[in-house]
Amino acid sequence: MRLFAKRPDIYGLMAEFDAPEKLLYAAERAKSEGYHEMDAFTPFPMEELTDALGIRHTKLSLFVLCCGLAGMIGGFFFQYWAMAIDYPLNIGGRPFNSWPQFIPVTFELTILLAASGAVIGMIFRNGLPRPLHPVFNVDRFELATKDKFFLCIEAIDPTFEQEKTKAFLESLQPTYVTVVEHVRTKDPYHHDED
Amino acid sequence: MLFHLIITDKTVAQHDHIAELEHQPLVAKGESYGSITEKITNDVLETKTPRSMSVTLAVTSMLLLVFVLAIGAVLLKGPGVWGNNNPVGWAFEITNFVWWVGIGHAGTLISAILLLLHQHWRNAINRFAEAMTLFAVMCAGLFPALHTGRQWLDYWLFPYPNTMGLWVNFRSPLIWDVFAVSTYFTVSAMFWFVGLIPDLAAMRDKSKKHWQKVVYGVLAMGWRGSAHHWHRYETSYLLLAGLATPLVVSVHSVVSFDFAVSLVPGWHATIFPPYFVAGAIYSGFAMVLTLMIPARRWYKLESFITDRHLDYMAKVMLATGLIVLYGYMCELFFAYYSGSLYEMFMMKNRIFGPYWWAYAALIFCNGLTPQFLWFKSVRTNVTVLFIISLIVNVGMWLERFVIVVTSLHRDFLPSSWDMFTPTIWDWGLYLGTIGFFVWLIFVFVRVMPMISIFEIKHLLPWRGRIIDTSADAN
Numbered sequence A: 001m002r003l004f005a006k007r008p009d010i011y012g013l014m015a016e017f018d019a020p021e022k023l024l025y026a027a028e029r030a031k032s033e034g035y036h037e038m039d040a041f042t043p044f045p046m047e048e049l050t051d052a053l054g055i056r057h058t059k060l061s062l063f064v065l066c067c068g069l070a071g072m073i074g075g076f077f078f079q080y081w082a083m084a085i086d087y088p089l090n091i092g093g094r095p096f097n098s099w100p101q102f103i104p105v106t107f108e109l110t111i112l113l114a115a116s117g118a119v120i121g122m123i124f125r126n127g128l129p130r131p132l133h134p135v136f137n138v139d140r141f142e143l144a145t146k147d148k149f150f151l152c153i154e155a156i157d158p159t160f161e162q163e164k165t166k167a168f169l170e171s172l173q174p175t176y177v178t179v180v181e182h183v184r185t186k187d188p189y190h191h192d193e194d
Numbered sequence B: 001m002l003f004h005l006i007i008t009d010k011t012v013a014q015h016d017h018i019a020e021l022e023h024q025p026l027v028a029k030g031e032s033y034g035s036i037t038e039k040i041t042n043d044v045l046e047t048k049t050p051r052s053m054s055v056t057l058a059v060t061s062m063l064l065l066v067f068v069l070a071i072g073a074v075l076l077k078g079p080g081v082w083g084n085n086n087p088v089g090w091a092f093e094i095t096n097f098v099w100w101v102g103i104g105h106a107g108t109l110i111s112a113i114l115l116l117l118h119q120h121w122r123n124a125i126n127r128f129a130e131a132m133t134l135f136a137v138m139c140a141g142l143f144p145a146l147h148t149g150r151q152w153l154d155y156w157l158f159p160y161p162n163t164m165g166l167w168v169n170f171r172s173p174l175i176w177d178v179f180a181v182s183t184y185f186t187v188s189a190m191f192w193f194v195g196l197i198p199d200l201a202a203m204r205d206k207s208k209k210h211w212q213k214v215v216y217g218v219l220a221m222g223w224r225g226s227a228h229h230w231h232r233y234e235t236s237y238l239l240l241a242g243l244a245t246p247l248v249v250s251v252h253s254v255v256s257f258d259f260a261v262s263l264v265p266g267w268h269a270t271i272f273p274p275y276f277v278a279g280a281i282y283s284g285f286a287m288v289l290t291l292m293i294p295a296r297r298w299y300k301l302e303s304f305i306t307d308r309h310l311d312y313m314a315k316v317m318l319a320t321g322l323i324v325l326y327g328y329m330c331e332l333f334f335a336y337y338s339g340s341l342y343e344m345f346m347m348k349n350r351i352f353g354p355y356w357w358a359y360a361a362l363i364f365c366n367g368l369t370p371q372f373l374w375f376k377s378v379r380t381n382v383t384v385l386f387i388i389s390l391i392v393n394v395g396m397w398l399e400r401f402v403i404v405v406t407s408l409h410r411d412f413l414p415s416s417w418d419m420f421t422p423t424i425w426d427w428g429l430y431l432g433t434i435g436f437f438v439w440l441i442f443v444f445v446r447v448m449p450m451i452s453i454f455e456i457k458h459l460l461p462w463r464g465r466i467i468d469t470s471a472d473a474n
Helices: A020-032 A048-052 A060-086 A099-125 A139-145 A162-170 B002-023 B033-045 B051-077 B092-116 B120-124 B126-147 B151-157 B173-206 B210-220 B227-260 B272-298 B307-338 B341-352 B356-374 B382-408 B424-447 B453-457
Strands: A012-017 A038-041 A149-154 A176-180
Touching: A012 A020, A012 A139, A012 A162, A020 A038, A020 A048, A020 A149, A038 B227, A048 B227, A060 A099, A060 B227, A099 B173, A099 B227, A139 A149, A139 B173, A149 A162, A162 A176, B033 B173, B033 B424, B033 B453, B051 B126, B051 B272, B051 B424, B092 B120, B092 B126, B092 B173, B092 B227, B092 B272, B092 B382, B092 B424, B120 B126, B120 B307, B120 B453, B126 B151, B126 B173, B126 B272, B126 B424, B173 B210, B173 B227, B173 B453, B227 B272, B272 B307, B272 B382, B272 B424, B307 B341, B307 B356, B307 B382, B341 B356, B341 B382, B356 B382
Parallel strands: none
Antiparallel strands: A012 A149, A012 A176, A038 A149
16 A cells, blocks of 8 residues: 555654653653654664564574574585585595584684674665665754664654644653654754754 | 573663662763763864874884885795794794784674673773774784795685686695684674774764765765664674674684694694683783773773773783683693603703793793782783783793794604794784784774774663763754
C-alpha cells in the first residue's frame, strides 16, 4: 500500500531535548501514544532506547555466524583440496590430509570472514553510506553528535497529524520542535535566536 | 542468543558501575557531554600543535628518511647488507617482527578483551592503543616481507591460481603467519574504523572549514546517531570484540609456532604460545605507556586519562611481566629436566656464552625492573613509570634477540658455529621502523580524535540526573 501512497509533504517532526532522560521519557510516551515510525538521535548509544522505541533485535549475529562458518568450511576444504587433491605435496612424509596443520589457517579465515561480515553487515543494514538524509536539514541537528538528544516522528506514521503531533511533542518539555523537510529550506518553527 | 545475554548483562553492569563511579570518577568531575566533544575535537581542529610535538615530529621525520634509506639498501643490494650468516639465517628481521607484533597486541587487548570484561577505564585509551596496533603491525609485516630476498615476488606467499599449478605449503608455520598477520591487520583496521565512525561524525559536525567537513563527512559515511543504527552498531562492535579476542591470542601463538614447531634447542618448547602471548601484552602495555604519558601531558588530557588509568596499566604490566618471568624459569627447568645434551648446552651458552650480556640485561629489564610496580607510589609516579616502560620495551626486544640468536649461533654441529654481528643496515631498518611508527602515531593524533568521544560520554552517569550543559557555548 505504502508504495502507491502519496509521499507526505514533510519528512516528519523533530523535538530536541537537552538530557538523555528527557528523550527516554519522550520516546516511551510517543510509543504509548501509538507512534511507530520514529527514530531517536543521540551522541552515544543508549541501550534503553531499544525497548522504548520498540526496535526489533538485529539479526546481525546470525549473519556473522554464517560468514564465520563459510570461512571455516571454505578455508578448511580449500586447504584439503589444494594439499591433498589438486597438487599433493609430500612434506616430511606427512599424510596428504594432515588436518591438524590446516587448523591455524582455518581459524584465521573464520575470524576474517566473520569480522568482515560484522562490519559490512552493520554498515549496509544501517543504510550507510548515506551522506544526505532529511534529518540533516534541521539546522541544529549537528548537535546530535555533541550534547543534544533528538526524537523524530515521521510523517508516514499512520497516527501522524502535523498539528496534533506537534502539540504532543511540545508537551514533553523539549528545547524546541521543528519540521523536518525533505529538502533543505527555511525552518518554519525555528527562529534564529542563538 | 548468547550475545543478547551479553548485551543485557552489559547494561546491568553499567548501572552497577555508576555507583562505583561516584567514588572514583573515570572522567574528571565537571566534564559534560559538550565539554568532552569540545576538548577532544578542538585538540585536532583548533589547538596549535604543541612545540614538543613538533620537535618529536621533526626527529621522527629524520628517522623516516633513515627508514626509506634502509629499505632502499635492501631492495638494491639484497639481504646481504644485513649481518645474517649461515647458522644465524634471520636475526634482526624476526626479532623485530616479533617485537612489533607483540606491541600491537596491547591495542587489541585494551579494545576487545577489556570491553568484554566490562573494564570501563579502557574507553579513554582504546582509540590510541588501536592506532598503535595498526601501525605496529605495519612495521612488523615489513620485516618478513623484506627478508624474503626477492621482495617483488612477495605475493607468492598468498595462495592464488598460478601457471605453475602450485599452492603455498599450508603445513608451514610461515604460511600460518601470513594468514595470522594479514587477518590481524585487517580485523584491527576494521575494528578501529568502526570505533571511529561516530567520532568522525562528531568531527564533521564540529569542523568549520569546508574541506574538513567534506573529509570527515565522507569518512563518517553520513552517520547520524540514529537509535536504530546504534543498536546494530553496538551488536557489531561487541561481535568484533568477541572475534578479536581469540584472534589476538591466535596471532602470537602462531608467531611462536615459527619457533616452537622447529627442532632447534631453545625454540622447540610447548610453553612458547602462552609465554609469547603474555610477553606480547607486557611489551604492548609498556609501549602504550611510553607513548601515552607524553601525549597526555602535551595535550593536557589528565581529566580523561587519569592517574588511575596509568595505575591500571602498570598493574597489567606487572601481572604479565610475572608470567614472562615464569616463562624464563620454565625454560631453565625444561633445559635441565629434558636431559638433552643440546638443550642443556643451549641454556648454558645463553647464560654464560658470548651473548651473556644480552641475557643478563634481559633479566634486569624484564625480571627485576617490573618488580618496582608492586609499589603504588611507583605506579602513580608518571616519570618513574615512563622510565620503567622504556626499560621494558628494551627488555622485550632483548628477549626476542636472545631467543633467536643464542639458539641459532651454536647449533648441533660445532664446525658451523658463528657469531652474529648486526650491520649499520640492521640498526638502520630497526631505528627506521621506530621513526615510522612514532611518526604515524603523532600524525594520527594530529588528524583524528585520539580519545573515543562517544565511549567517554557513555561513562558519564545520567540516570535520574540532569547534566548541566548550560556553560557550553553553542
